[in-house]
Amino acid sequence: xxxxxxxxxxxxxxxxxxxxxxxxxxxxxxxxxxxxxxxxxxxxxxxxxxxxxxxxxxxxxxxxxxxxxxxxxxxxxxxxxxxxxxxxxxxxxxxxxxxxxxxxxxxxxxxxxxxxxxxxxxxxxxxxxxxxxxxxxxxxxxxxxxxxxxxxxxxxxxxxxxxxxxxxxxxxxxxxxxxxxxxxxxxxxxxxxxxxxxxxxxxxxxxxxxxxxxxxxxxxxxxxxxxxxxxxxxxxxxxxxxxxxxxxxxxxxxxxxxxxxxxxxxxxxxxxxxxxxxxxxxxxxxxxxxxxxxxxxxxxxxxxxxxxxxxxxxxxxxxxxxxxxxxxxxxxxxxxxxxxxxxxxxxxxxxxxxxxxxxxxxxxxxxxxxxxxxxxxxxxxxxxxxxxxxxxxxxxxxxxxxxxxxxxxxxxxxxxxxxxxxxxxxxxxxxxxxxxxxxxxxxxxxxxxxxxxxxxxxxxxxxxxxxxxxxxxxxxxxxxxxxxxxxxxxxxxxxxxxxxxxxxxxxxxxxxxxxxxxxxxxxxxxxxxxxxxxx
Amino acid sequence: xxxxxxxxxxxxxxxxxxxxxxxxxxxxxxxxxxxxxxxxxxxxxxxxxxxxxxxxxxxxxxxxxxxxxxxxxxxxxxxxxxxxxxxxxxxxxxxxxxxxxxxxxxxxxxxxxxxxxxxxxxxxxxxxxxxxxxxxxxxxxxxxxxxxxxxxxxxxxxxxxxxxxxxxxxxxxxxxxxxxxxxxxxxxxxxxxxxxxxxxxxxxxxxxxxxxxxxxxxxxxxxxxxxxxxxxx
Ligand SMILES: Cc1cc2nc3c(=O)[nH]c(=O)nc-3n(C[C@H](O)[C@H](O)[C@H](O)COP(=O)(O)OP(=O)(O)OC[C@H]3O[C@@H](n4cnc5c(N)ncnc54)[C@H](O)[C@@H]3O)c2cc1C
Ligand code: SF4
Ligand code: SF4
Ligand code: FES
Numbered sequence: 228x229x230x231x232x233x234x235x236x237x238x239x240x241x242x243x244x245x246x247x248x249x250x251x252x253x254x255x256x257x258x259x260x261x262x263x264x265x266x267x268x269x270x271x272x273x274x275x276x277x278x279x280x281x282x283x284x285x286x287x288x289x290x291x292x293x294x295x296x297x298x299x300x301x302x303x304x305x306x307x308x309x310x311x312x313x314x315x316x317x318x319x320x321x322x323x324x325x326x327x328x329x330x331x332x333x334x335x336x337x338x339x340x341x342x343x344x345x346x347x348x349x350x351x352x353x354x355x356x357x358x359x360x361x362x363x364x365x366x367x368x369x370x371x372x373x374x375x376x377x378x379x380x381x382x383x384x385x386x387x388x389x390x391x392x393x394x395x396x397x398x399x400x401x402x403x404x405x406x407x408x409x410x411x412x413x414x415x416x417x418x419x420x421x422x423x424x425x426x427x428x429x430x431x432x433x434x435x436x437x438x439x440x441x442x443x444x445x446x447x448x449x450x451x452x453x454x455x456x457x458x459x460x461x462x463x464x465x466x467x468x469x470x471x472x473x474x475x476x477x478x479x480x481x482x483x484x485x486x487x488x489x490x491x492x493x494x495x496x497x498x499x500x501x502x503x504x505x506x507x508x509x510x511x512x513x514x515x516x517x518x519x520x521x522x523x524x525x526x527x528x529x530x531x532x533x534x535x536x537x538x539x540x541x542x543x544x545x546x547x548x549x550x551x552x553x554x555x556x557x558x559x560x561x562x563x564x565x566x567x568x569x570x571x572x573x574x575x576x577x578x579x580x581x582x583x584x585x586x587x588x589x590x591x592x593x594x595x596x597x598x599x600x601x602x603x604x605x606x607x608x609x610x611x612x613x614x615x616x617x618x619x620x621x622x623x624x625x626x627x628x629x630x631x632x633x634x635x636x637x638x639x640x641x642x643x644x645x646x647x648x649x650x651x652x653x654x655x656x657x658x659x660x661x662x663x664x665x666x667x668x669x670x671x672x673x674x675x676x677x678x679x680x681x682x683x684x685x686x687x688x689x690x691x692x693x694x695x696x697x698x699x700x701x702x703x704x705x706x707x708x709x710x711x712x713x714x715x716x717x718x719x720x721x722x723x724x725x726x727x728x729x730x731x732x733x734x735x736x737x738x739x740x741x742x743x744x745x746x747x748x749x750x751x752x753x754x755x756x757x758x759x760x761x762x
Numbered sequence: 763x764x765x766x767x768x769x770x771x772x773x774x775x776x777x778x779x780x781x782x783x784x785x786x787x788x789x790x791x792x793x794x795x796x797x798x799x800x801x802x803x804x805x806x807x808x809x810x811x812x813x814x815x816x817x818x819x820x821x822x823x824x825x826x827x828x829x830x831x832x833x834x835x836x837x838x839x840x841x842x843x844x845x846x847x848x849x850x851x852x853x854x855x856x857x858x859x860x861x862x863x864x865x866x867x868x869x870x871x872x873x874x875x876x877x878x879x880x881x882x883x884x885x886x887x888x889x890x891x892x893x894x895x896x897x898x899x900x901x902x903x904x905x906x907x908x909x910x911x912x913x914x915x916x917x918x919x920x921x922x923x924x925x926x927x928x929x930x931x932x933x934x935x936x937x938x939x940x941x942x943x944x945x946x947x948x949x950x951x952x953x954x955x956x957x958x959x960x961x962x963x964x965x966x967x968x969x970x971x972x973x974x975x976x977x978x979x980x981x982x983x984x985x986x987x988x989x990x991x992x993x994x995x
Contacts, residue, residue: 397972455857522809760799
């Protein structure tokens, strides 16, 4: 029995009819000019009307998606009169965010002598980190070098990356792999110990290290296990997201206000330094796109840091992964890994025709899919109104031999089989999905910011990847900058003497909002998306 | 937010959330059905993609004697489904210093002596939403075969459903991660190329190159970027 309804099966028959011919033909790649044209015509980043230049704060004028601006230009949870006189806890370093970035920071801060509290929104490890499948980059083979990695990163980022940050990323990369391995992470290896490394989009050397289909999960569970082993020095507090940072009388970080999600009670955690590692914002659903991100990805860190005056950057570009699941509805937006195209599956329209080279850069590929479904009207529309094109997965077994799909993509096969779709026999319906926040809070190479005592790590940051991140560089970023942030924060905390804490910045923010004529009901960070159905 | 709960038709089906009936559209996952029913989820939800293990669920279906387990984000509702979320299950976990351990069966048994109490009943395997043969990896654990335990438990998302079912009160997934970490650190073959690269970085071999690259303007960087030779697939 096929999980596809009859209307869609009809289109599948057209795909089958052209398959044998297409195996030998590949749609030509675009020229630079063609790429630029399709991007400006169809990539979501170029839809001017969906962006907003933020009207308040230090980065006034920064363009960002309207959905993000809506939570940035919003009201804080607590007023300036919130009582800070009786902190619920006190520590040297407060880590906000229990993903890979936060876990790395907590470990290094503790190793550098600090007492650490890690607060996180849901459970420790419920994060984008745990969802990463592909892998992590590091130039550790003789034919590769950190300098070659540097060029790949900066070219991929359209030459807008901050050079010091890229240098840190590529130089620390091999050390991070070693660190993860010493913690007991199981990398894919040849019997002689050589790492199995593959290409990723935009790499000039094979440097993608993996742990089967579960690279991010393996990093996350290893780091989490290690944090738990140090429970004497690192306290983990779950279901307690931060809602406001606290400064002292001299404008230095003095901790954060957190809320217990289950009781609704707010409390002040006093800290000499804060590492912000709250990840991305896919759950804001920019331009109503579905997302690959976890439930708590609501761009909280951008909001928190900005309200205490940390500059933002690069938020005018978001990464849309070209192939998110468009059917069945139950898994709308979930990632269909790049590997499917890498193994030879072509995107084709409702008539079974190719319309794009399968491995254009992510932004170009995504724009081509959108054009096929919008302007050209060649997409398949599901019963719920979701458009998509076919990703012709059965080609993989035709090219590489029967059984290849099962062997190479077990997680994908399992995912679709749950809905009676056998991707070795039937194509997958795909449409671009919101995947990664390229920009965020600006940081320096030691993970510090313009605000004394505030350190940044991971997807919440901006500058490492310029305007476009390459696959495999964000698992790298979270470990490289997580470690740097933890270390720097601990050293800083060892020296600072806090003055009285206050929330004066909240009053100033509210005044500035009023002066700008912004009248809003939105209270941010929003913490969770609202998916509750209402009649 | 329409993006998460678009509904194709309005033929509703009854499901029972902790015993209380709700009518929901037929094609939703358990997770989306709960949201459709009006729950704002805080517990029992994380990645929404089958990777984090936050959404373990036990269920029965009216007229069917069997007890089922699944992930709420990956399982579609059926008429007459009785659901209970298991977002957390208490399981024993030892703390240890990985750098001080030896990768041996003795280590495993001294940290988790209960390994040897496994009855081989297979209730864990039946409960595992990742289709892992948990009984089999527990058998490897009893033999002290760390490599096999590490390998066969690899897809574990630590949802805790196996532990919830175990008559021997095992914490299978905590035992398994200990074995994987011992394997990754001590038993997996060493990567010589990685060690060499670390030495090179230590001695500053790439510093000059990187300094130069950092100083280049966009035009020169573009030239170098275009001139990269690409390693064949
Ligand atoms: C499906 C998918 C596949 C991917 N594949 C790859 C890949 O193959 N290679 C690669 O390099 N990258 C990949 N990425 C990207 C990469 O996984 C992420 O960018 C990276 O893991 C982010 O790590 P992080 O620690 O910054 O954030 P996260 O891992 O998202 O962690 C952030 C944590 O902060 C918590 N948090 C949020 N707000 C608050 C708050 N207010 N208070 C307290 N806590 C809060 C969150 O709940 C979460 O636990 C992928 C991403 C996705 C979604
Ligand atoms: S449920 Fe417990 S006793 Fe039964 S096989 Fe699994 S681990 Fe052993
Ligand atoms: S082994 Fe246990 S904890 Fe791991 S996925 Fe299976 S049921 Fe969940
Ligand atoms: S929510 Fe993460 S596995 Fe279901």
